[in-house]
Amino acid sequence: MGTMxxxxxxxxxxxxxxxxxxxxxxxxxxxxxxxxxxxxYEGQWGLPGYFVNExxxxxxxxxxxxxxxxxxxxxxxxxxxxxxxxxRHPTGRVITVAYFSLIKINQYTIxxxxxxxRAAWISIDNVEELAFDHAEILRACFNRLKLLVRTRPVxxxxxxxxxxxxxxxxxxxxxxxxxxxxxxxxxxxxSMNLLIDLDETQEGxxxxxxxxxxxxxxxxxxxxxxxFSFELxxxxxxxxxxxx
Amino acid sequence: MGTMxxxxxxxxxxxxxxxxxxxxxxxxxxxxxxxxxxxxYEGQWGLPGYFVNExxxxxxxxxxxxxxxxxxxxxxxxxxxxxxxxxRHPTGRVITVAYFSLIKINQYTIxxxxxxxRAAWISIDNVEELAFDHAEILRACFNRLKLLVRTRPVxxxxxxxxxxxxxxxxxxxxxxxxxxxxxxxxxxxxSMNLLIDLDETQEGxxxxxxxxxxxxxxxxxxxxxxxFSFELxxxxxxxxxxxx
DNA sequence: TCAAAAGTGTTCTTATTACACCCATGG
DNA sequence: CCATGGGTGTAATAAGAACACTTTTGA
Numbered sequence: 001m002g003t004m005x006x007x008x009x010x011x012x013x014x015x016x017x018x019x020x021x022x023x024x025x026x027x028x029x030x031x032x033x034x035x036x037x038x039x040x041y042e043g044q045w046g047l048p049g050y051f052v053n054e055x056x057x058x059x060x061x062x063x064x065x066x067x068x069x070x071x072x073x074x075x076x077x078x079x080x081x082x083x084x085x086x087x088r089h090p091t092g093r094v095i096t097v098a099y100f101s102l103i104k105i106n107q108y109t110i111x112x113x114x115x116x117x118r119a120a121w122i123s124i125d126n127v128e129e130l131a132f133d134h135a136e137i138l139r140a141c142f143n144r145l146k147l148l149v150r151t152r153p154v155x156x157x158x159x160x161x162x163x164x165x166x167x168x169x170x171x172x173x174x175x176x177x178x179x180x181x182x183x184x185x186x187x188x189x190x191s192m193n194l195l196i197d198l199d200e201t202q203e204g205x206x207x208x209x210x211x212x213x214x215x216x217x218x219x220x221x222x223x224x225x226x227x228f229s230f231e232l233x234x235x236x237x238x239x240x241x242x243x244x
Numbered sequence: 245m246g247t248m249x250x251x252x253x254x255x256x257x258x259x260x261x262x263x264x265x266x267x268x269x270x271x272x273x274x275x276x277x278x279x280x281x282x283x284x285y286e287g288q289w290g291l292p293g294y295f296v297n298e299x300x301x302x303x304x305x306x307x308x309x310x311x312x313x314x315x316x317x318x319x320x321x322x323x324x325x326x327x328x329x330x331x332r333h334p335t336g337r338v339i340t341v342a343y344f345s346l347i348k349i350n351q352y353t354i355x356x357x358x359x360x361x362r363a364a365w366i367s368i369d370n371v372e373e374l375a376f377d378h379a380e381i382l383r384a385c386f387n388r389l390k391l392l393v394r395t396r397p398v399x400x401x402x403x404x405x406x407x408x409x410x411x412x413x414x415x416x417x418x419x420x421x422x423x424x425x426x427x428x429x430x431x432x433x434x435s436m437n438l439l440i441d442l443d444e445t446q447e448g449x450x451x452x453x454x455x456x457x458x459x460x461x462x463x464x465x466x467x468x469x470x471x472f473s474f475e476l477x478x479x480x481x482x483x484x485x486x487x488x
Numbered sequence: 489t490c491a492a493a494a495g496t497g498t499t500c501t502t503a504t505t506a507c508a509c510c511c512a513t514g515g
Numbered sequence: 516c517c518a519t520g521g522g523t524g525t526a527a528t529a530a531g532a533a534c535a536c537t538t539t540t541g542a
């Protein structure tokens with residue numbers, strides 16, 4: 001921040017928040033998109049977002065957007081990056097701060113609002129052209145998720161409170177876009193002692209019912225304080241030949 | 245991005261870029277700060293930054309700020325986060341996008357400008373109170389650097405072109421705020437095959453002269469394309485007891 | 489009885505850690 | 516000849532990767 005002369009000259013840009021809301025359902029990683037009802041980009045899919053009001057912090061605005069659309073509060077929400085190319089918005093200079101949220105898709109309830117009936121969960125693999133630079137924003141948030149999921153136990157934000165180990169594995173596979181070995185995955189996850197075995201099993205499935213677990217947040221916070229670091233390595237196969 | 249009615253209402257905020265410029269000298273990680281010459285926060289240290297002009301992209305503005313101060317271009321510069329609390333700036337609603345750069349401190353040349361003679365390299369350990377929320381911004385950038393240095397070979401941006409393994413180790417120690425084992429560090433770094441042994445040695449030192457190396461950028465790009473991933477683990481000592 | 493997914497151990501390989509002495513130079 | 520930092524290897528331990536069969540349920 002430099003000198004403050006001629007400030008007025010600069011006070012004519014607007015900024016928005018855009019929110020990449022991730023959910024996980026039927027083995028698929030999904031994102032909540034809005035079919036735009038007006039210009040610009042009318043009829044195209046885009047991210048939920050809105051202008052930041054004068055009297056609200058960025059994080060507050062991102063939470064507001066999320067709540068208006070999903071009814072959810074106090075869920076995982078983090079800033080990712082800011083996009084401010086001169087021509088990114090046809091109407092004027094609009095900088096957008098991108099956030100991403102992780103929600104339990106079964107808690108998502110349609111809120112009565114003008115955009116709600118234009119919202120849809122789209123599998124991340126099926127996302128096509130998006131309005132503005134939203135494709136780039138989505139990519140950045142997806143990359144951040146990939147990174148985060150390996151160093152912090154955020155995956156659980158996307159699952160119901162009770163889940164099976166296979167569901168957890170499929171979640172990781174969807175996010176990391178790779179296959180994981182069942183036995184190694186279980187061994188690793190269970191060795192962290194972050195799951196509570198609920199001594200319950202699935203019901204009504206046409207195969208051996210799986211045990212249900214929940215994430216032990218208290219334990220995690222405790223271990224964190226002691227210096228524990230959650231870490232799931234990316235499987236780097238066949239690197240030997242490059243390492244000489 | 246939602247509806248576009250009443251746009252004018254929103255177009256009255258300003259935004260800036262602030263740049264955390266890191267350098268490495270005499271075994272210390274340093275940051276380039278400016279002693280503010282005017283209100284607000286006159287006389288306090290702060291980050292170099294300035295308003296983003298109407299017709300420039302964010303990245304461009306960050307590069308401009310860096311160049312005006314140091315004369316440097318085409319150096320490592322990345323966006324870290326955006327800070328936009330309502331009251332972070334006493335003059336009005338000013339959102340700032342924080343960037344951080346890594347420069348070779350010996351290439352830094354004072355540029356003739358009004359702020360240059362108020363600039364100084366301060367050891368990261370000696371930074372005290374800063375203007376605005378710049379302390380928070382610095383912290384965020386330092387954390388990002390810690391993270392980045394373990395997953396991408398960005399450390400070399402902070403060293404002269406030719407460096408010794410001990411200098412490299414001290415750099416990592418300064419950034420990670422930890423001690424590393426000399427033999428293990430060398431083994432790990434050399435096993436990546438990313439350094440070119442220049443077959444030169446230090447001159448005029450009062451001890452056995454060290455070999456000089458340079459970073460092999462071509463090799464790195466090549467390995468990257470093949471799926472290689474640079475990785476320096478954080479040394480997590482004594483975690484066994486937490487893992488059961 | 490079949491289909492479908494759950495659950496379970498061992499061996500091999502690779503990476504990480506801990507650790508101590510001799511070497512080359514300038515003063 | 517002394518002080519200073521440079522340079523080197525090995526053994527023990529821990530983590531990761533590869534891999535196949537039995538179990539439980541509903542239909």
